Amino acid sequence: MKTGQQIREAAPQHPGTVVPGLRERKKQRTRDALLRAALELFTTKGYERTTVDEIAEAVDVSQRTFFRYFAGKEEAAFAVQDMVESHFLDAVRQRPPHEGPLEALRKAVLESWDNIGDAVEEIIPIELHMRTYRLIESTPALLAVHLRRSEEMEERIAALIADREGVDVDTDPRPRVAVAAFGGVMRVTGRLWGAGEDYSVAAIRELTARYLDQVGPALMENWHGEDRR
Amino acid sequence: MKTGQQIREAAPQHPGTVVPGLRERKKQRTRDALLRAALELFTTKGYERTTVDEIAEAVDVSQRTFFRYFAGKEEAAFAVQDMVESHFLDAVRQRPPHEGPLEALRKAVLESWDNIGDAVEEIIPIELHMRTYRLIESTPALLAVHLRRSEEMEERIAALIADREGVDVDTDPRPRVAVAAFGGVMRVTGRLWGAGEDYSVAAIRELTARYLDQVGPALMENWHGEDRR
DNA sequence: GAGGCTAATGACAGCCACTGACAGTTGACA
DNA sequence: TGTCAACTGTCAGTGGCTGTCATTAGCCTC
Numbered sequence: 001m002k003t004g005q006q007i008r009e010a011a012p013q014h015p016g017t018v019v020p021g022l023r024e025r026k027k028q029r030t031r032d033a034l035l036r037a038a039l040e041l042f043t044t045k046g047y048e049r050t051t052v053d054e055i056a057e058a059v060d061v062s063q064r065t066f067f068r069y070f071a072g073k074e075e076a077a078f079a080v081q082d083m084v085e086s087h088f089l090d091a092v093r094q095r096p097p098h099e100g101p102l103e104a105l106r107k108a109v110l111e112s113w114d115n116i117g118d119a120v121e122e123i124i125p126i127e128l129h130m131r132t133y134r135l136i137e138s139t140p141a142l143l144a145v146h147l148r149r150s151e152e153m154e155e156r157i158a159a160l161i162a163d164r165e166g167v168d169v170d171t172d173p174r175p176r177v178a179v180a181a182f183g184g185v186m187r188v189t190g191r192l193w194g195a196g197e198d199y200s201v202a203a204i205r206e207l208t209a210r211y212l213d214q215v216g217p218a219l220m221e222n223w224h225g226e227d228r229r
Numbered sequence: 230m231k232t233g234q235q236i237r238e239a240a241p242q243h244p245g246t247v248v249p250g251l252r253e254r255k256k257q258r259t260r261d262a263l264l265r266a267a268l269e270l271f272t273t274k275g276y277e278r279t280t281v282d283e284i285a286e287a288v289d290v291s292q293r294t295f296f297r298y299f300a301g302k303e304e305a306a307f308a309v310q311d312m313v314e315s316h317f318l319d320a321v322r323q324r325p326p327h328e329g330p331l332e333a334l335r336k337a338v339l340e341s342w343d344n345i346g347d348a349v350e351e352i353i354p355i356e357l358h359m360r361t362y363r364l365i366e367s368t369p370a371l372l373a374v375h376l377r378r379s380e381e382m383e384e385r386i387a388a389l390i391a392d393r394e395g396v397d398v399d400t401d402p403r404p405r406v407a408v409a410a411f412g413g414v415m416r417v418t419g420r421l422w423g424a425g426e427d428y429s430v431a432a433i434r435e436l437t438a439r440y441l442d443q444v445g446p447a448l449m450e451n452w453h454g455e456d457r458r
Numbered sequence: 459g460a461g462g463c464t465a466a467t468g469a470c471a472g473c474c475a476c477t478g479a480c481a482g483t484t485g486a487c488a
Numbered sequence: 489t490g491t492c493a494a495c496t497g498t499c500a501g502t503g504g505c506t507g508t509c510a511t512t513a514g515c516c517t518c
Contacts, residue, residue, distance in 0.1 A: 251485060252484085280473090281475065296476065
């Protein structure tokens, strides 16, 4: 039986880490292999032009197996994004409470851009992740899903912000309005970055900071105390 | 041959209107019938659960014919939205130049809510349009497309705003930032309205106004003259 | 360490959205 | 009225995705 080079080597075990059984490790390897093959194919020949059969074939499993790991092509395309986003949420949660809402969000993003590298690299090469990001921005079907996911994120962030500011997210419009404005800017920068020439992390970091500067002075204020309802 | 009740009666001709040929009228009727049948089915039994075959059957045409009028189920779902959006764009264009960007946008939306009624009613009952709007908000696949379309709209609006304020949309971040913030608020209100109890036009109008009030004071300023780049 | 249990997989059939190709039908117009 | 072009129906095929069932292969117990 051909195992395929996509199946990556087992990483050395850290001491204290519980070694999962063979079954579990095999599953993980299959998933990783499928994910990498999918992203590689997507970014090489285009999302729509890549068939699930091709992905499965590249890893030498049946088409049915692909669907047992991913709900669809879509889910594979966003698997890494999923991880990045949960890191961002953590970063927001760890912001000191004295920072204003937009200040906290701003610092959390910029910090995230500095840290994703390591987390992503454990699964796929970061360069592949960057290519995938641009693919998402330029593929209508994926862009649509990306935006829906962003909206879901914003709802979670709004709840976080409302909580840290001690206001009610359902009666006070400010958390959602602030997050919507913030999210809007993030999307603009993401799009401009994808359309631009410089694909470095530094470039999107700089762009983000510059655009956020335009909202900051206008919206960055402390909500403690007053009620604007 | 069964013509199907979905085919609506020809409207009385306004004087001065050029009467299109029989072929053209027939096409229009088929398209309208397909659209109405589609929306009716979507809102009744759900978007995913209605097949194109069902829509075609309801109008008594072949499935292939449906695809000659609409690129896919999706396009049918957004046909009315298309019209509403172009009306909104017109409203923005007609705002007097002395109004600030956010003031102009705000007035254009509120005015649009007052006027869509007549335009929509020429194609489908308003109540069906309202139901469709809610369907879009609550169907993940449609919501995703809705958001992508919103982004496209925002790009067009940003260009309009930049133009009326006399700034360059590619070097000055403010048009896109302002429109992103505005669009974010619009989406929040749309979602809250869809999730709420009151489905009247008045309700969404009020909600929109209330939420926009929270961005207004913070962002509504006149850009003439200064350069914030 | 043999055998039973069960998760993981493969093979296959089928649904639905969508497309291309070709042939038949019907307005438009000379 | 006959020709042309537009519209339509039919049919075959592709690709995403799901349900089902038999087979394989870790895992665990005695």
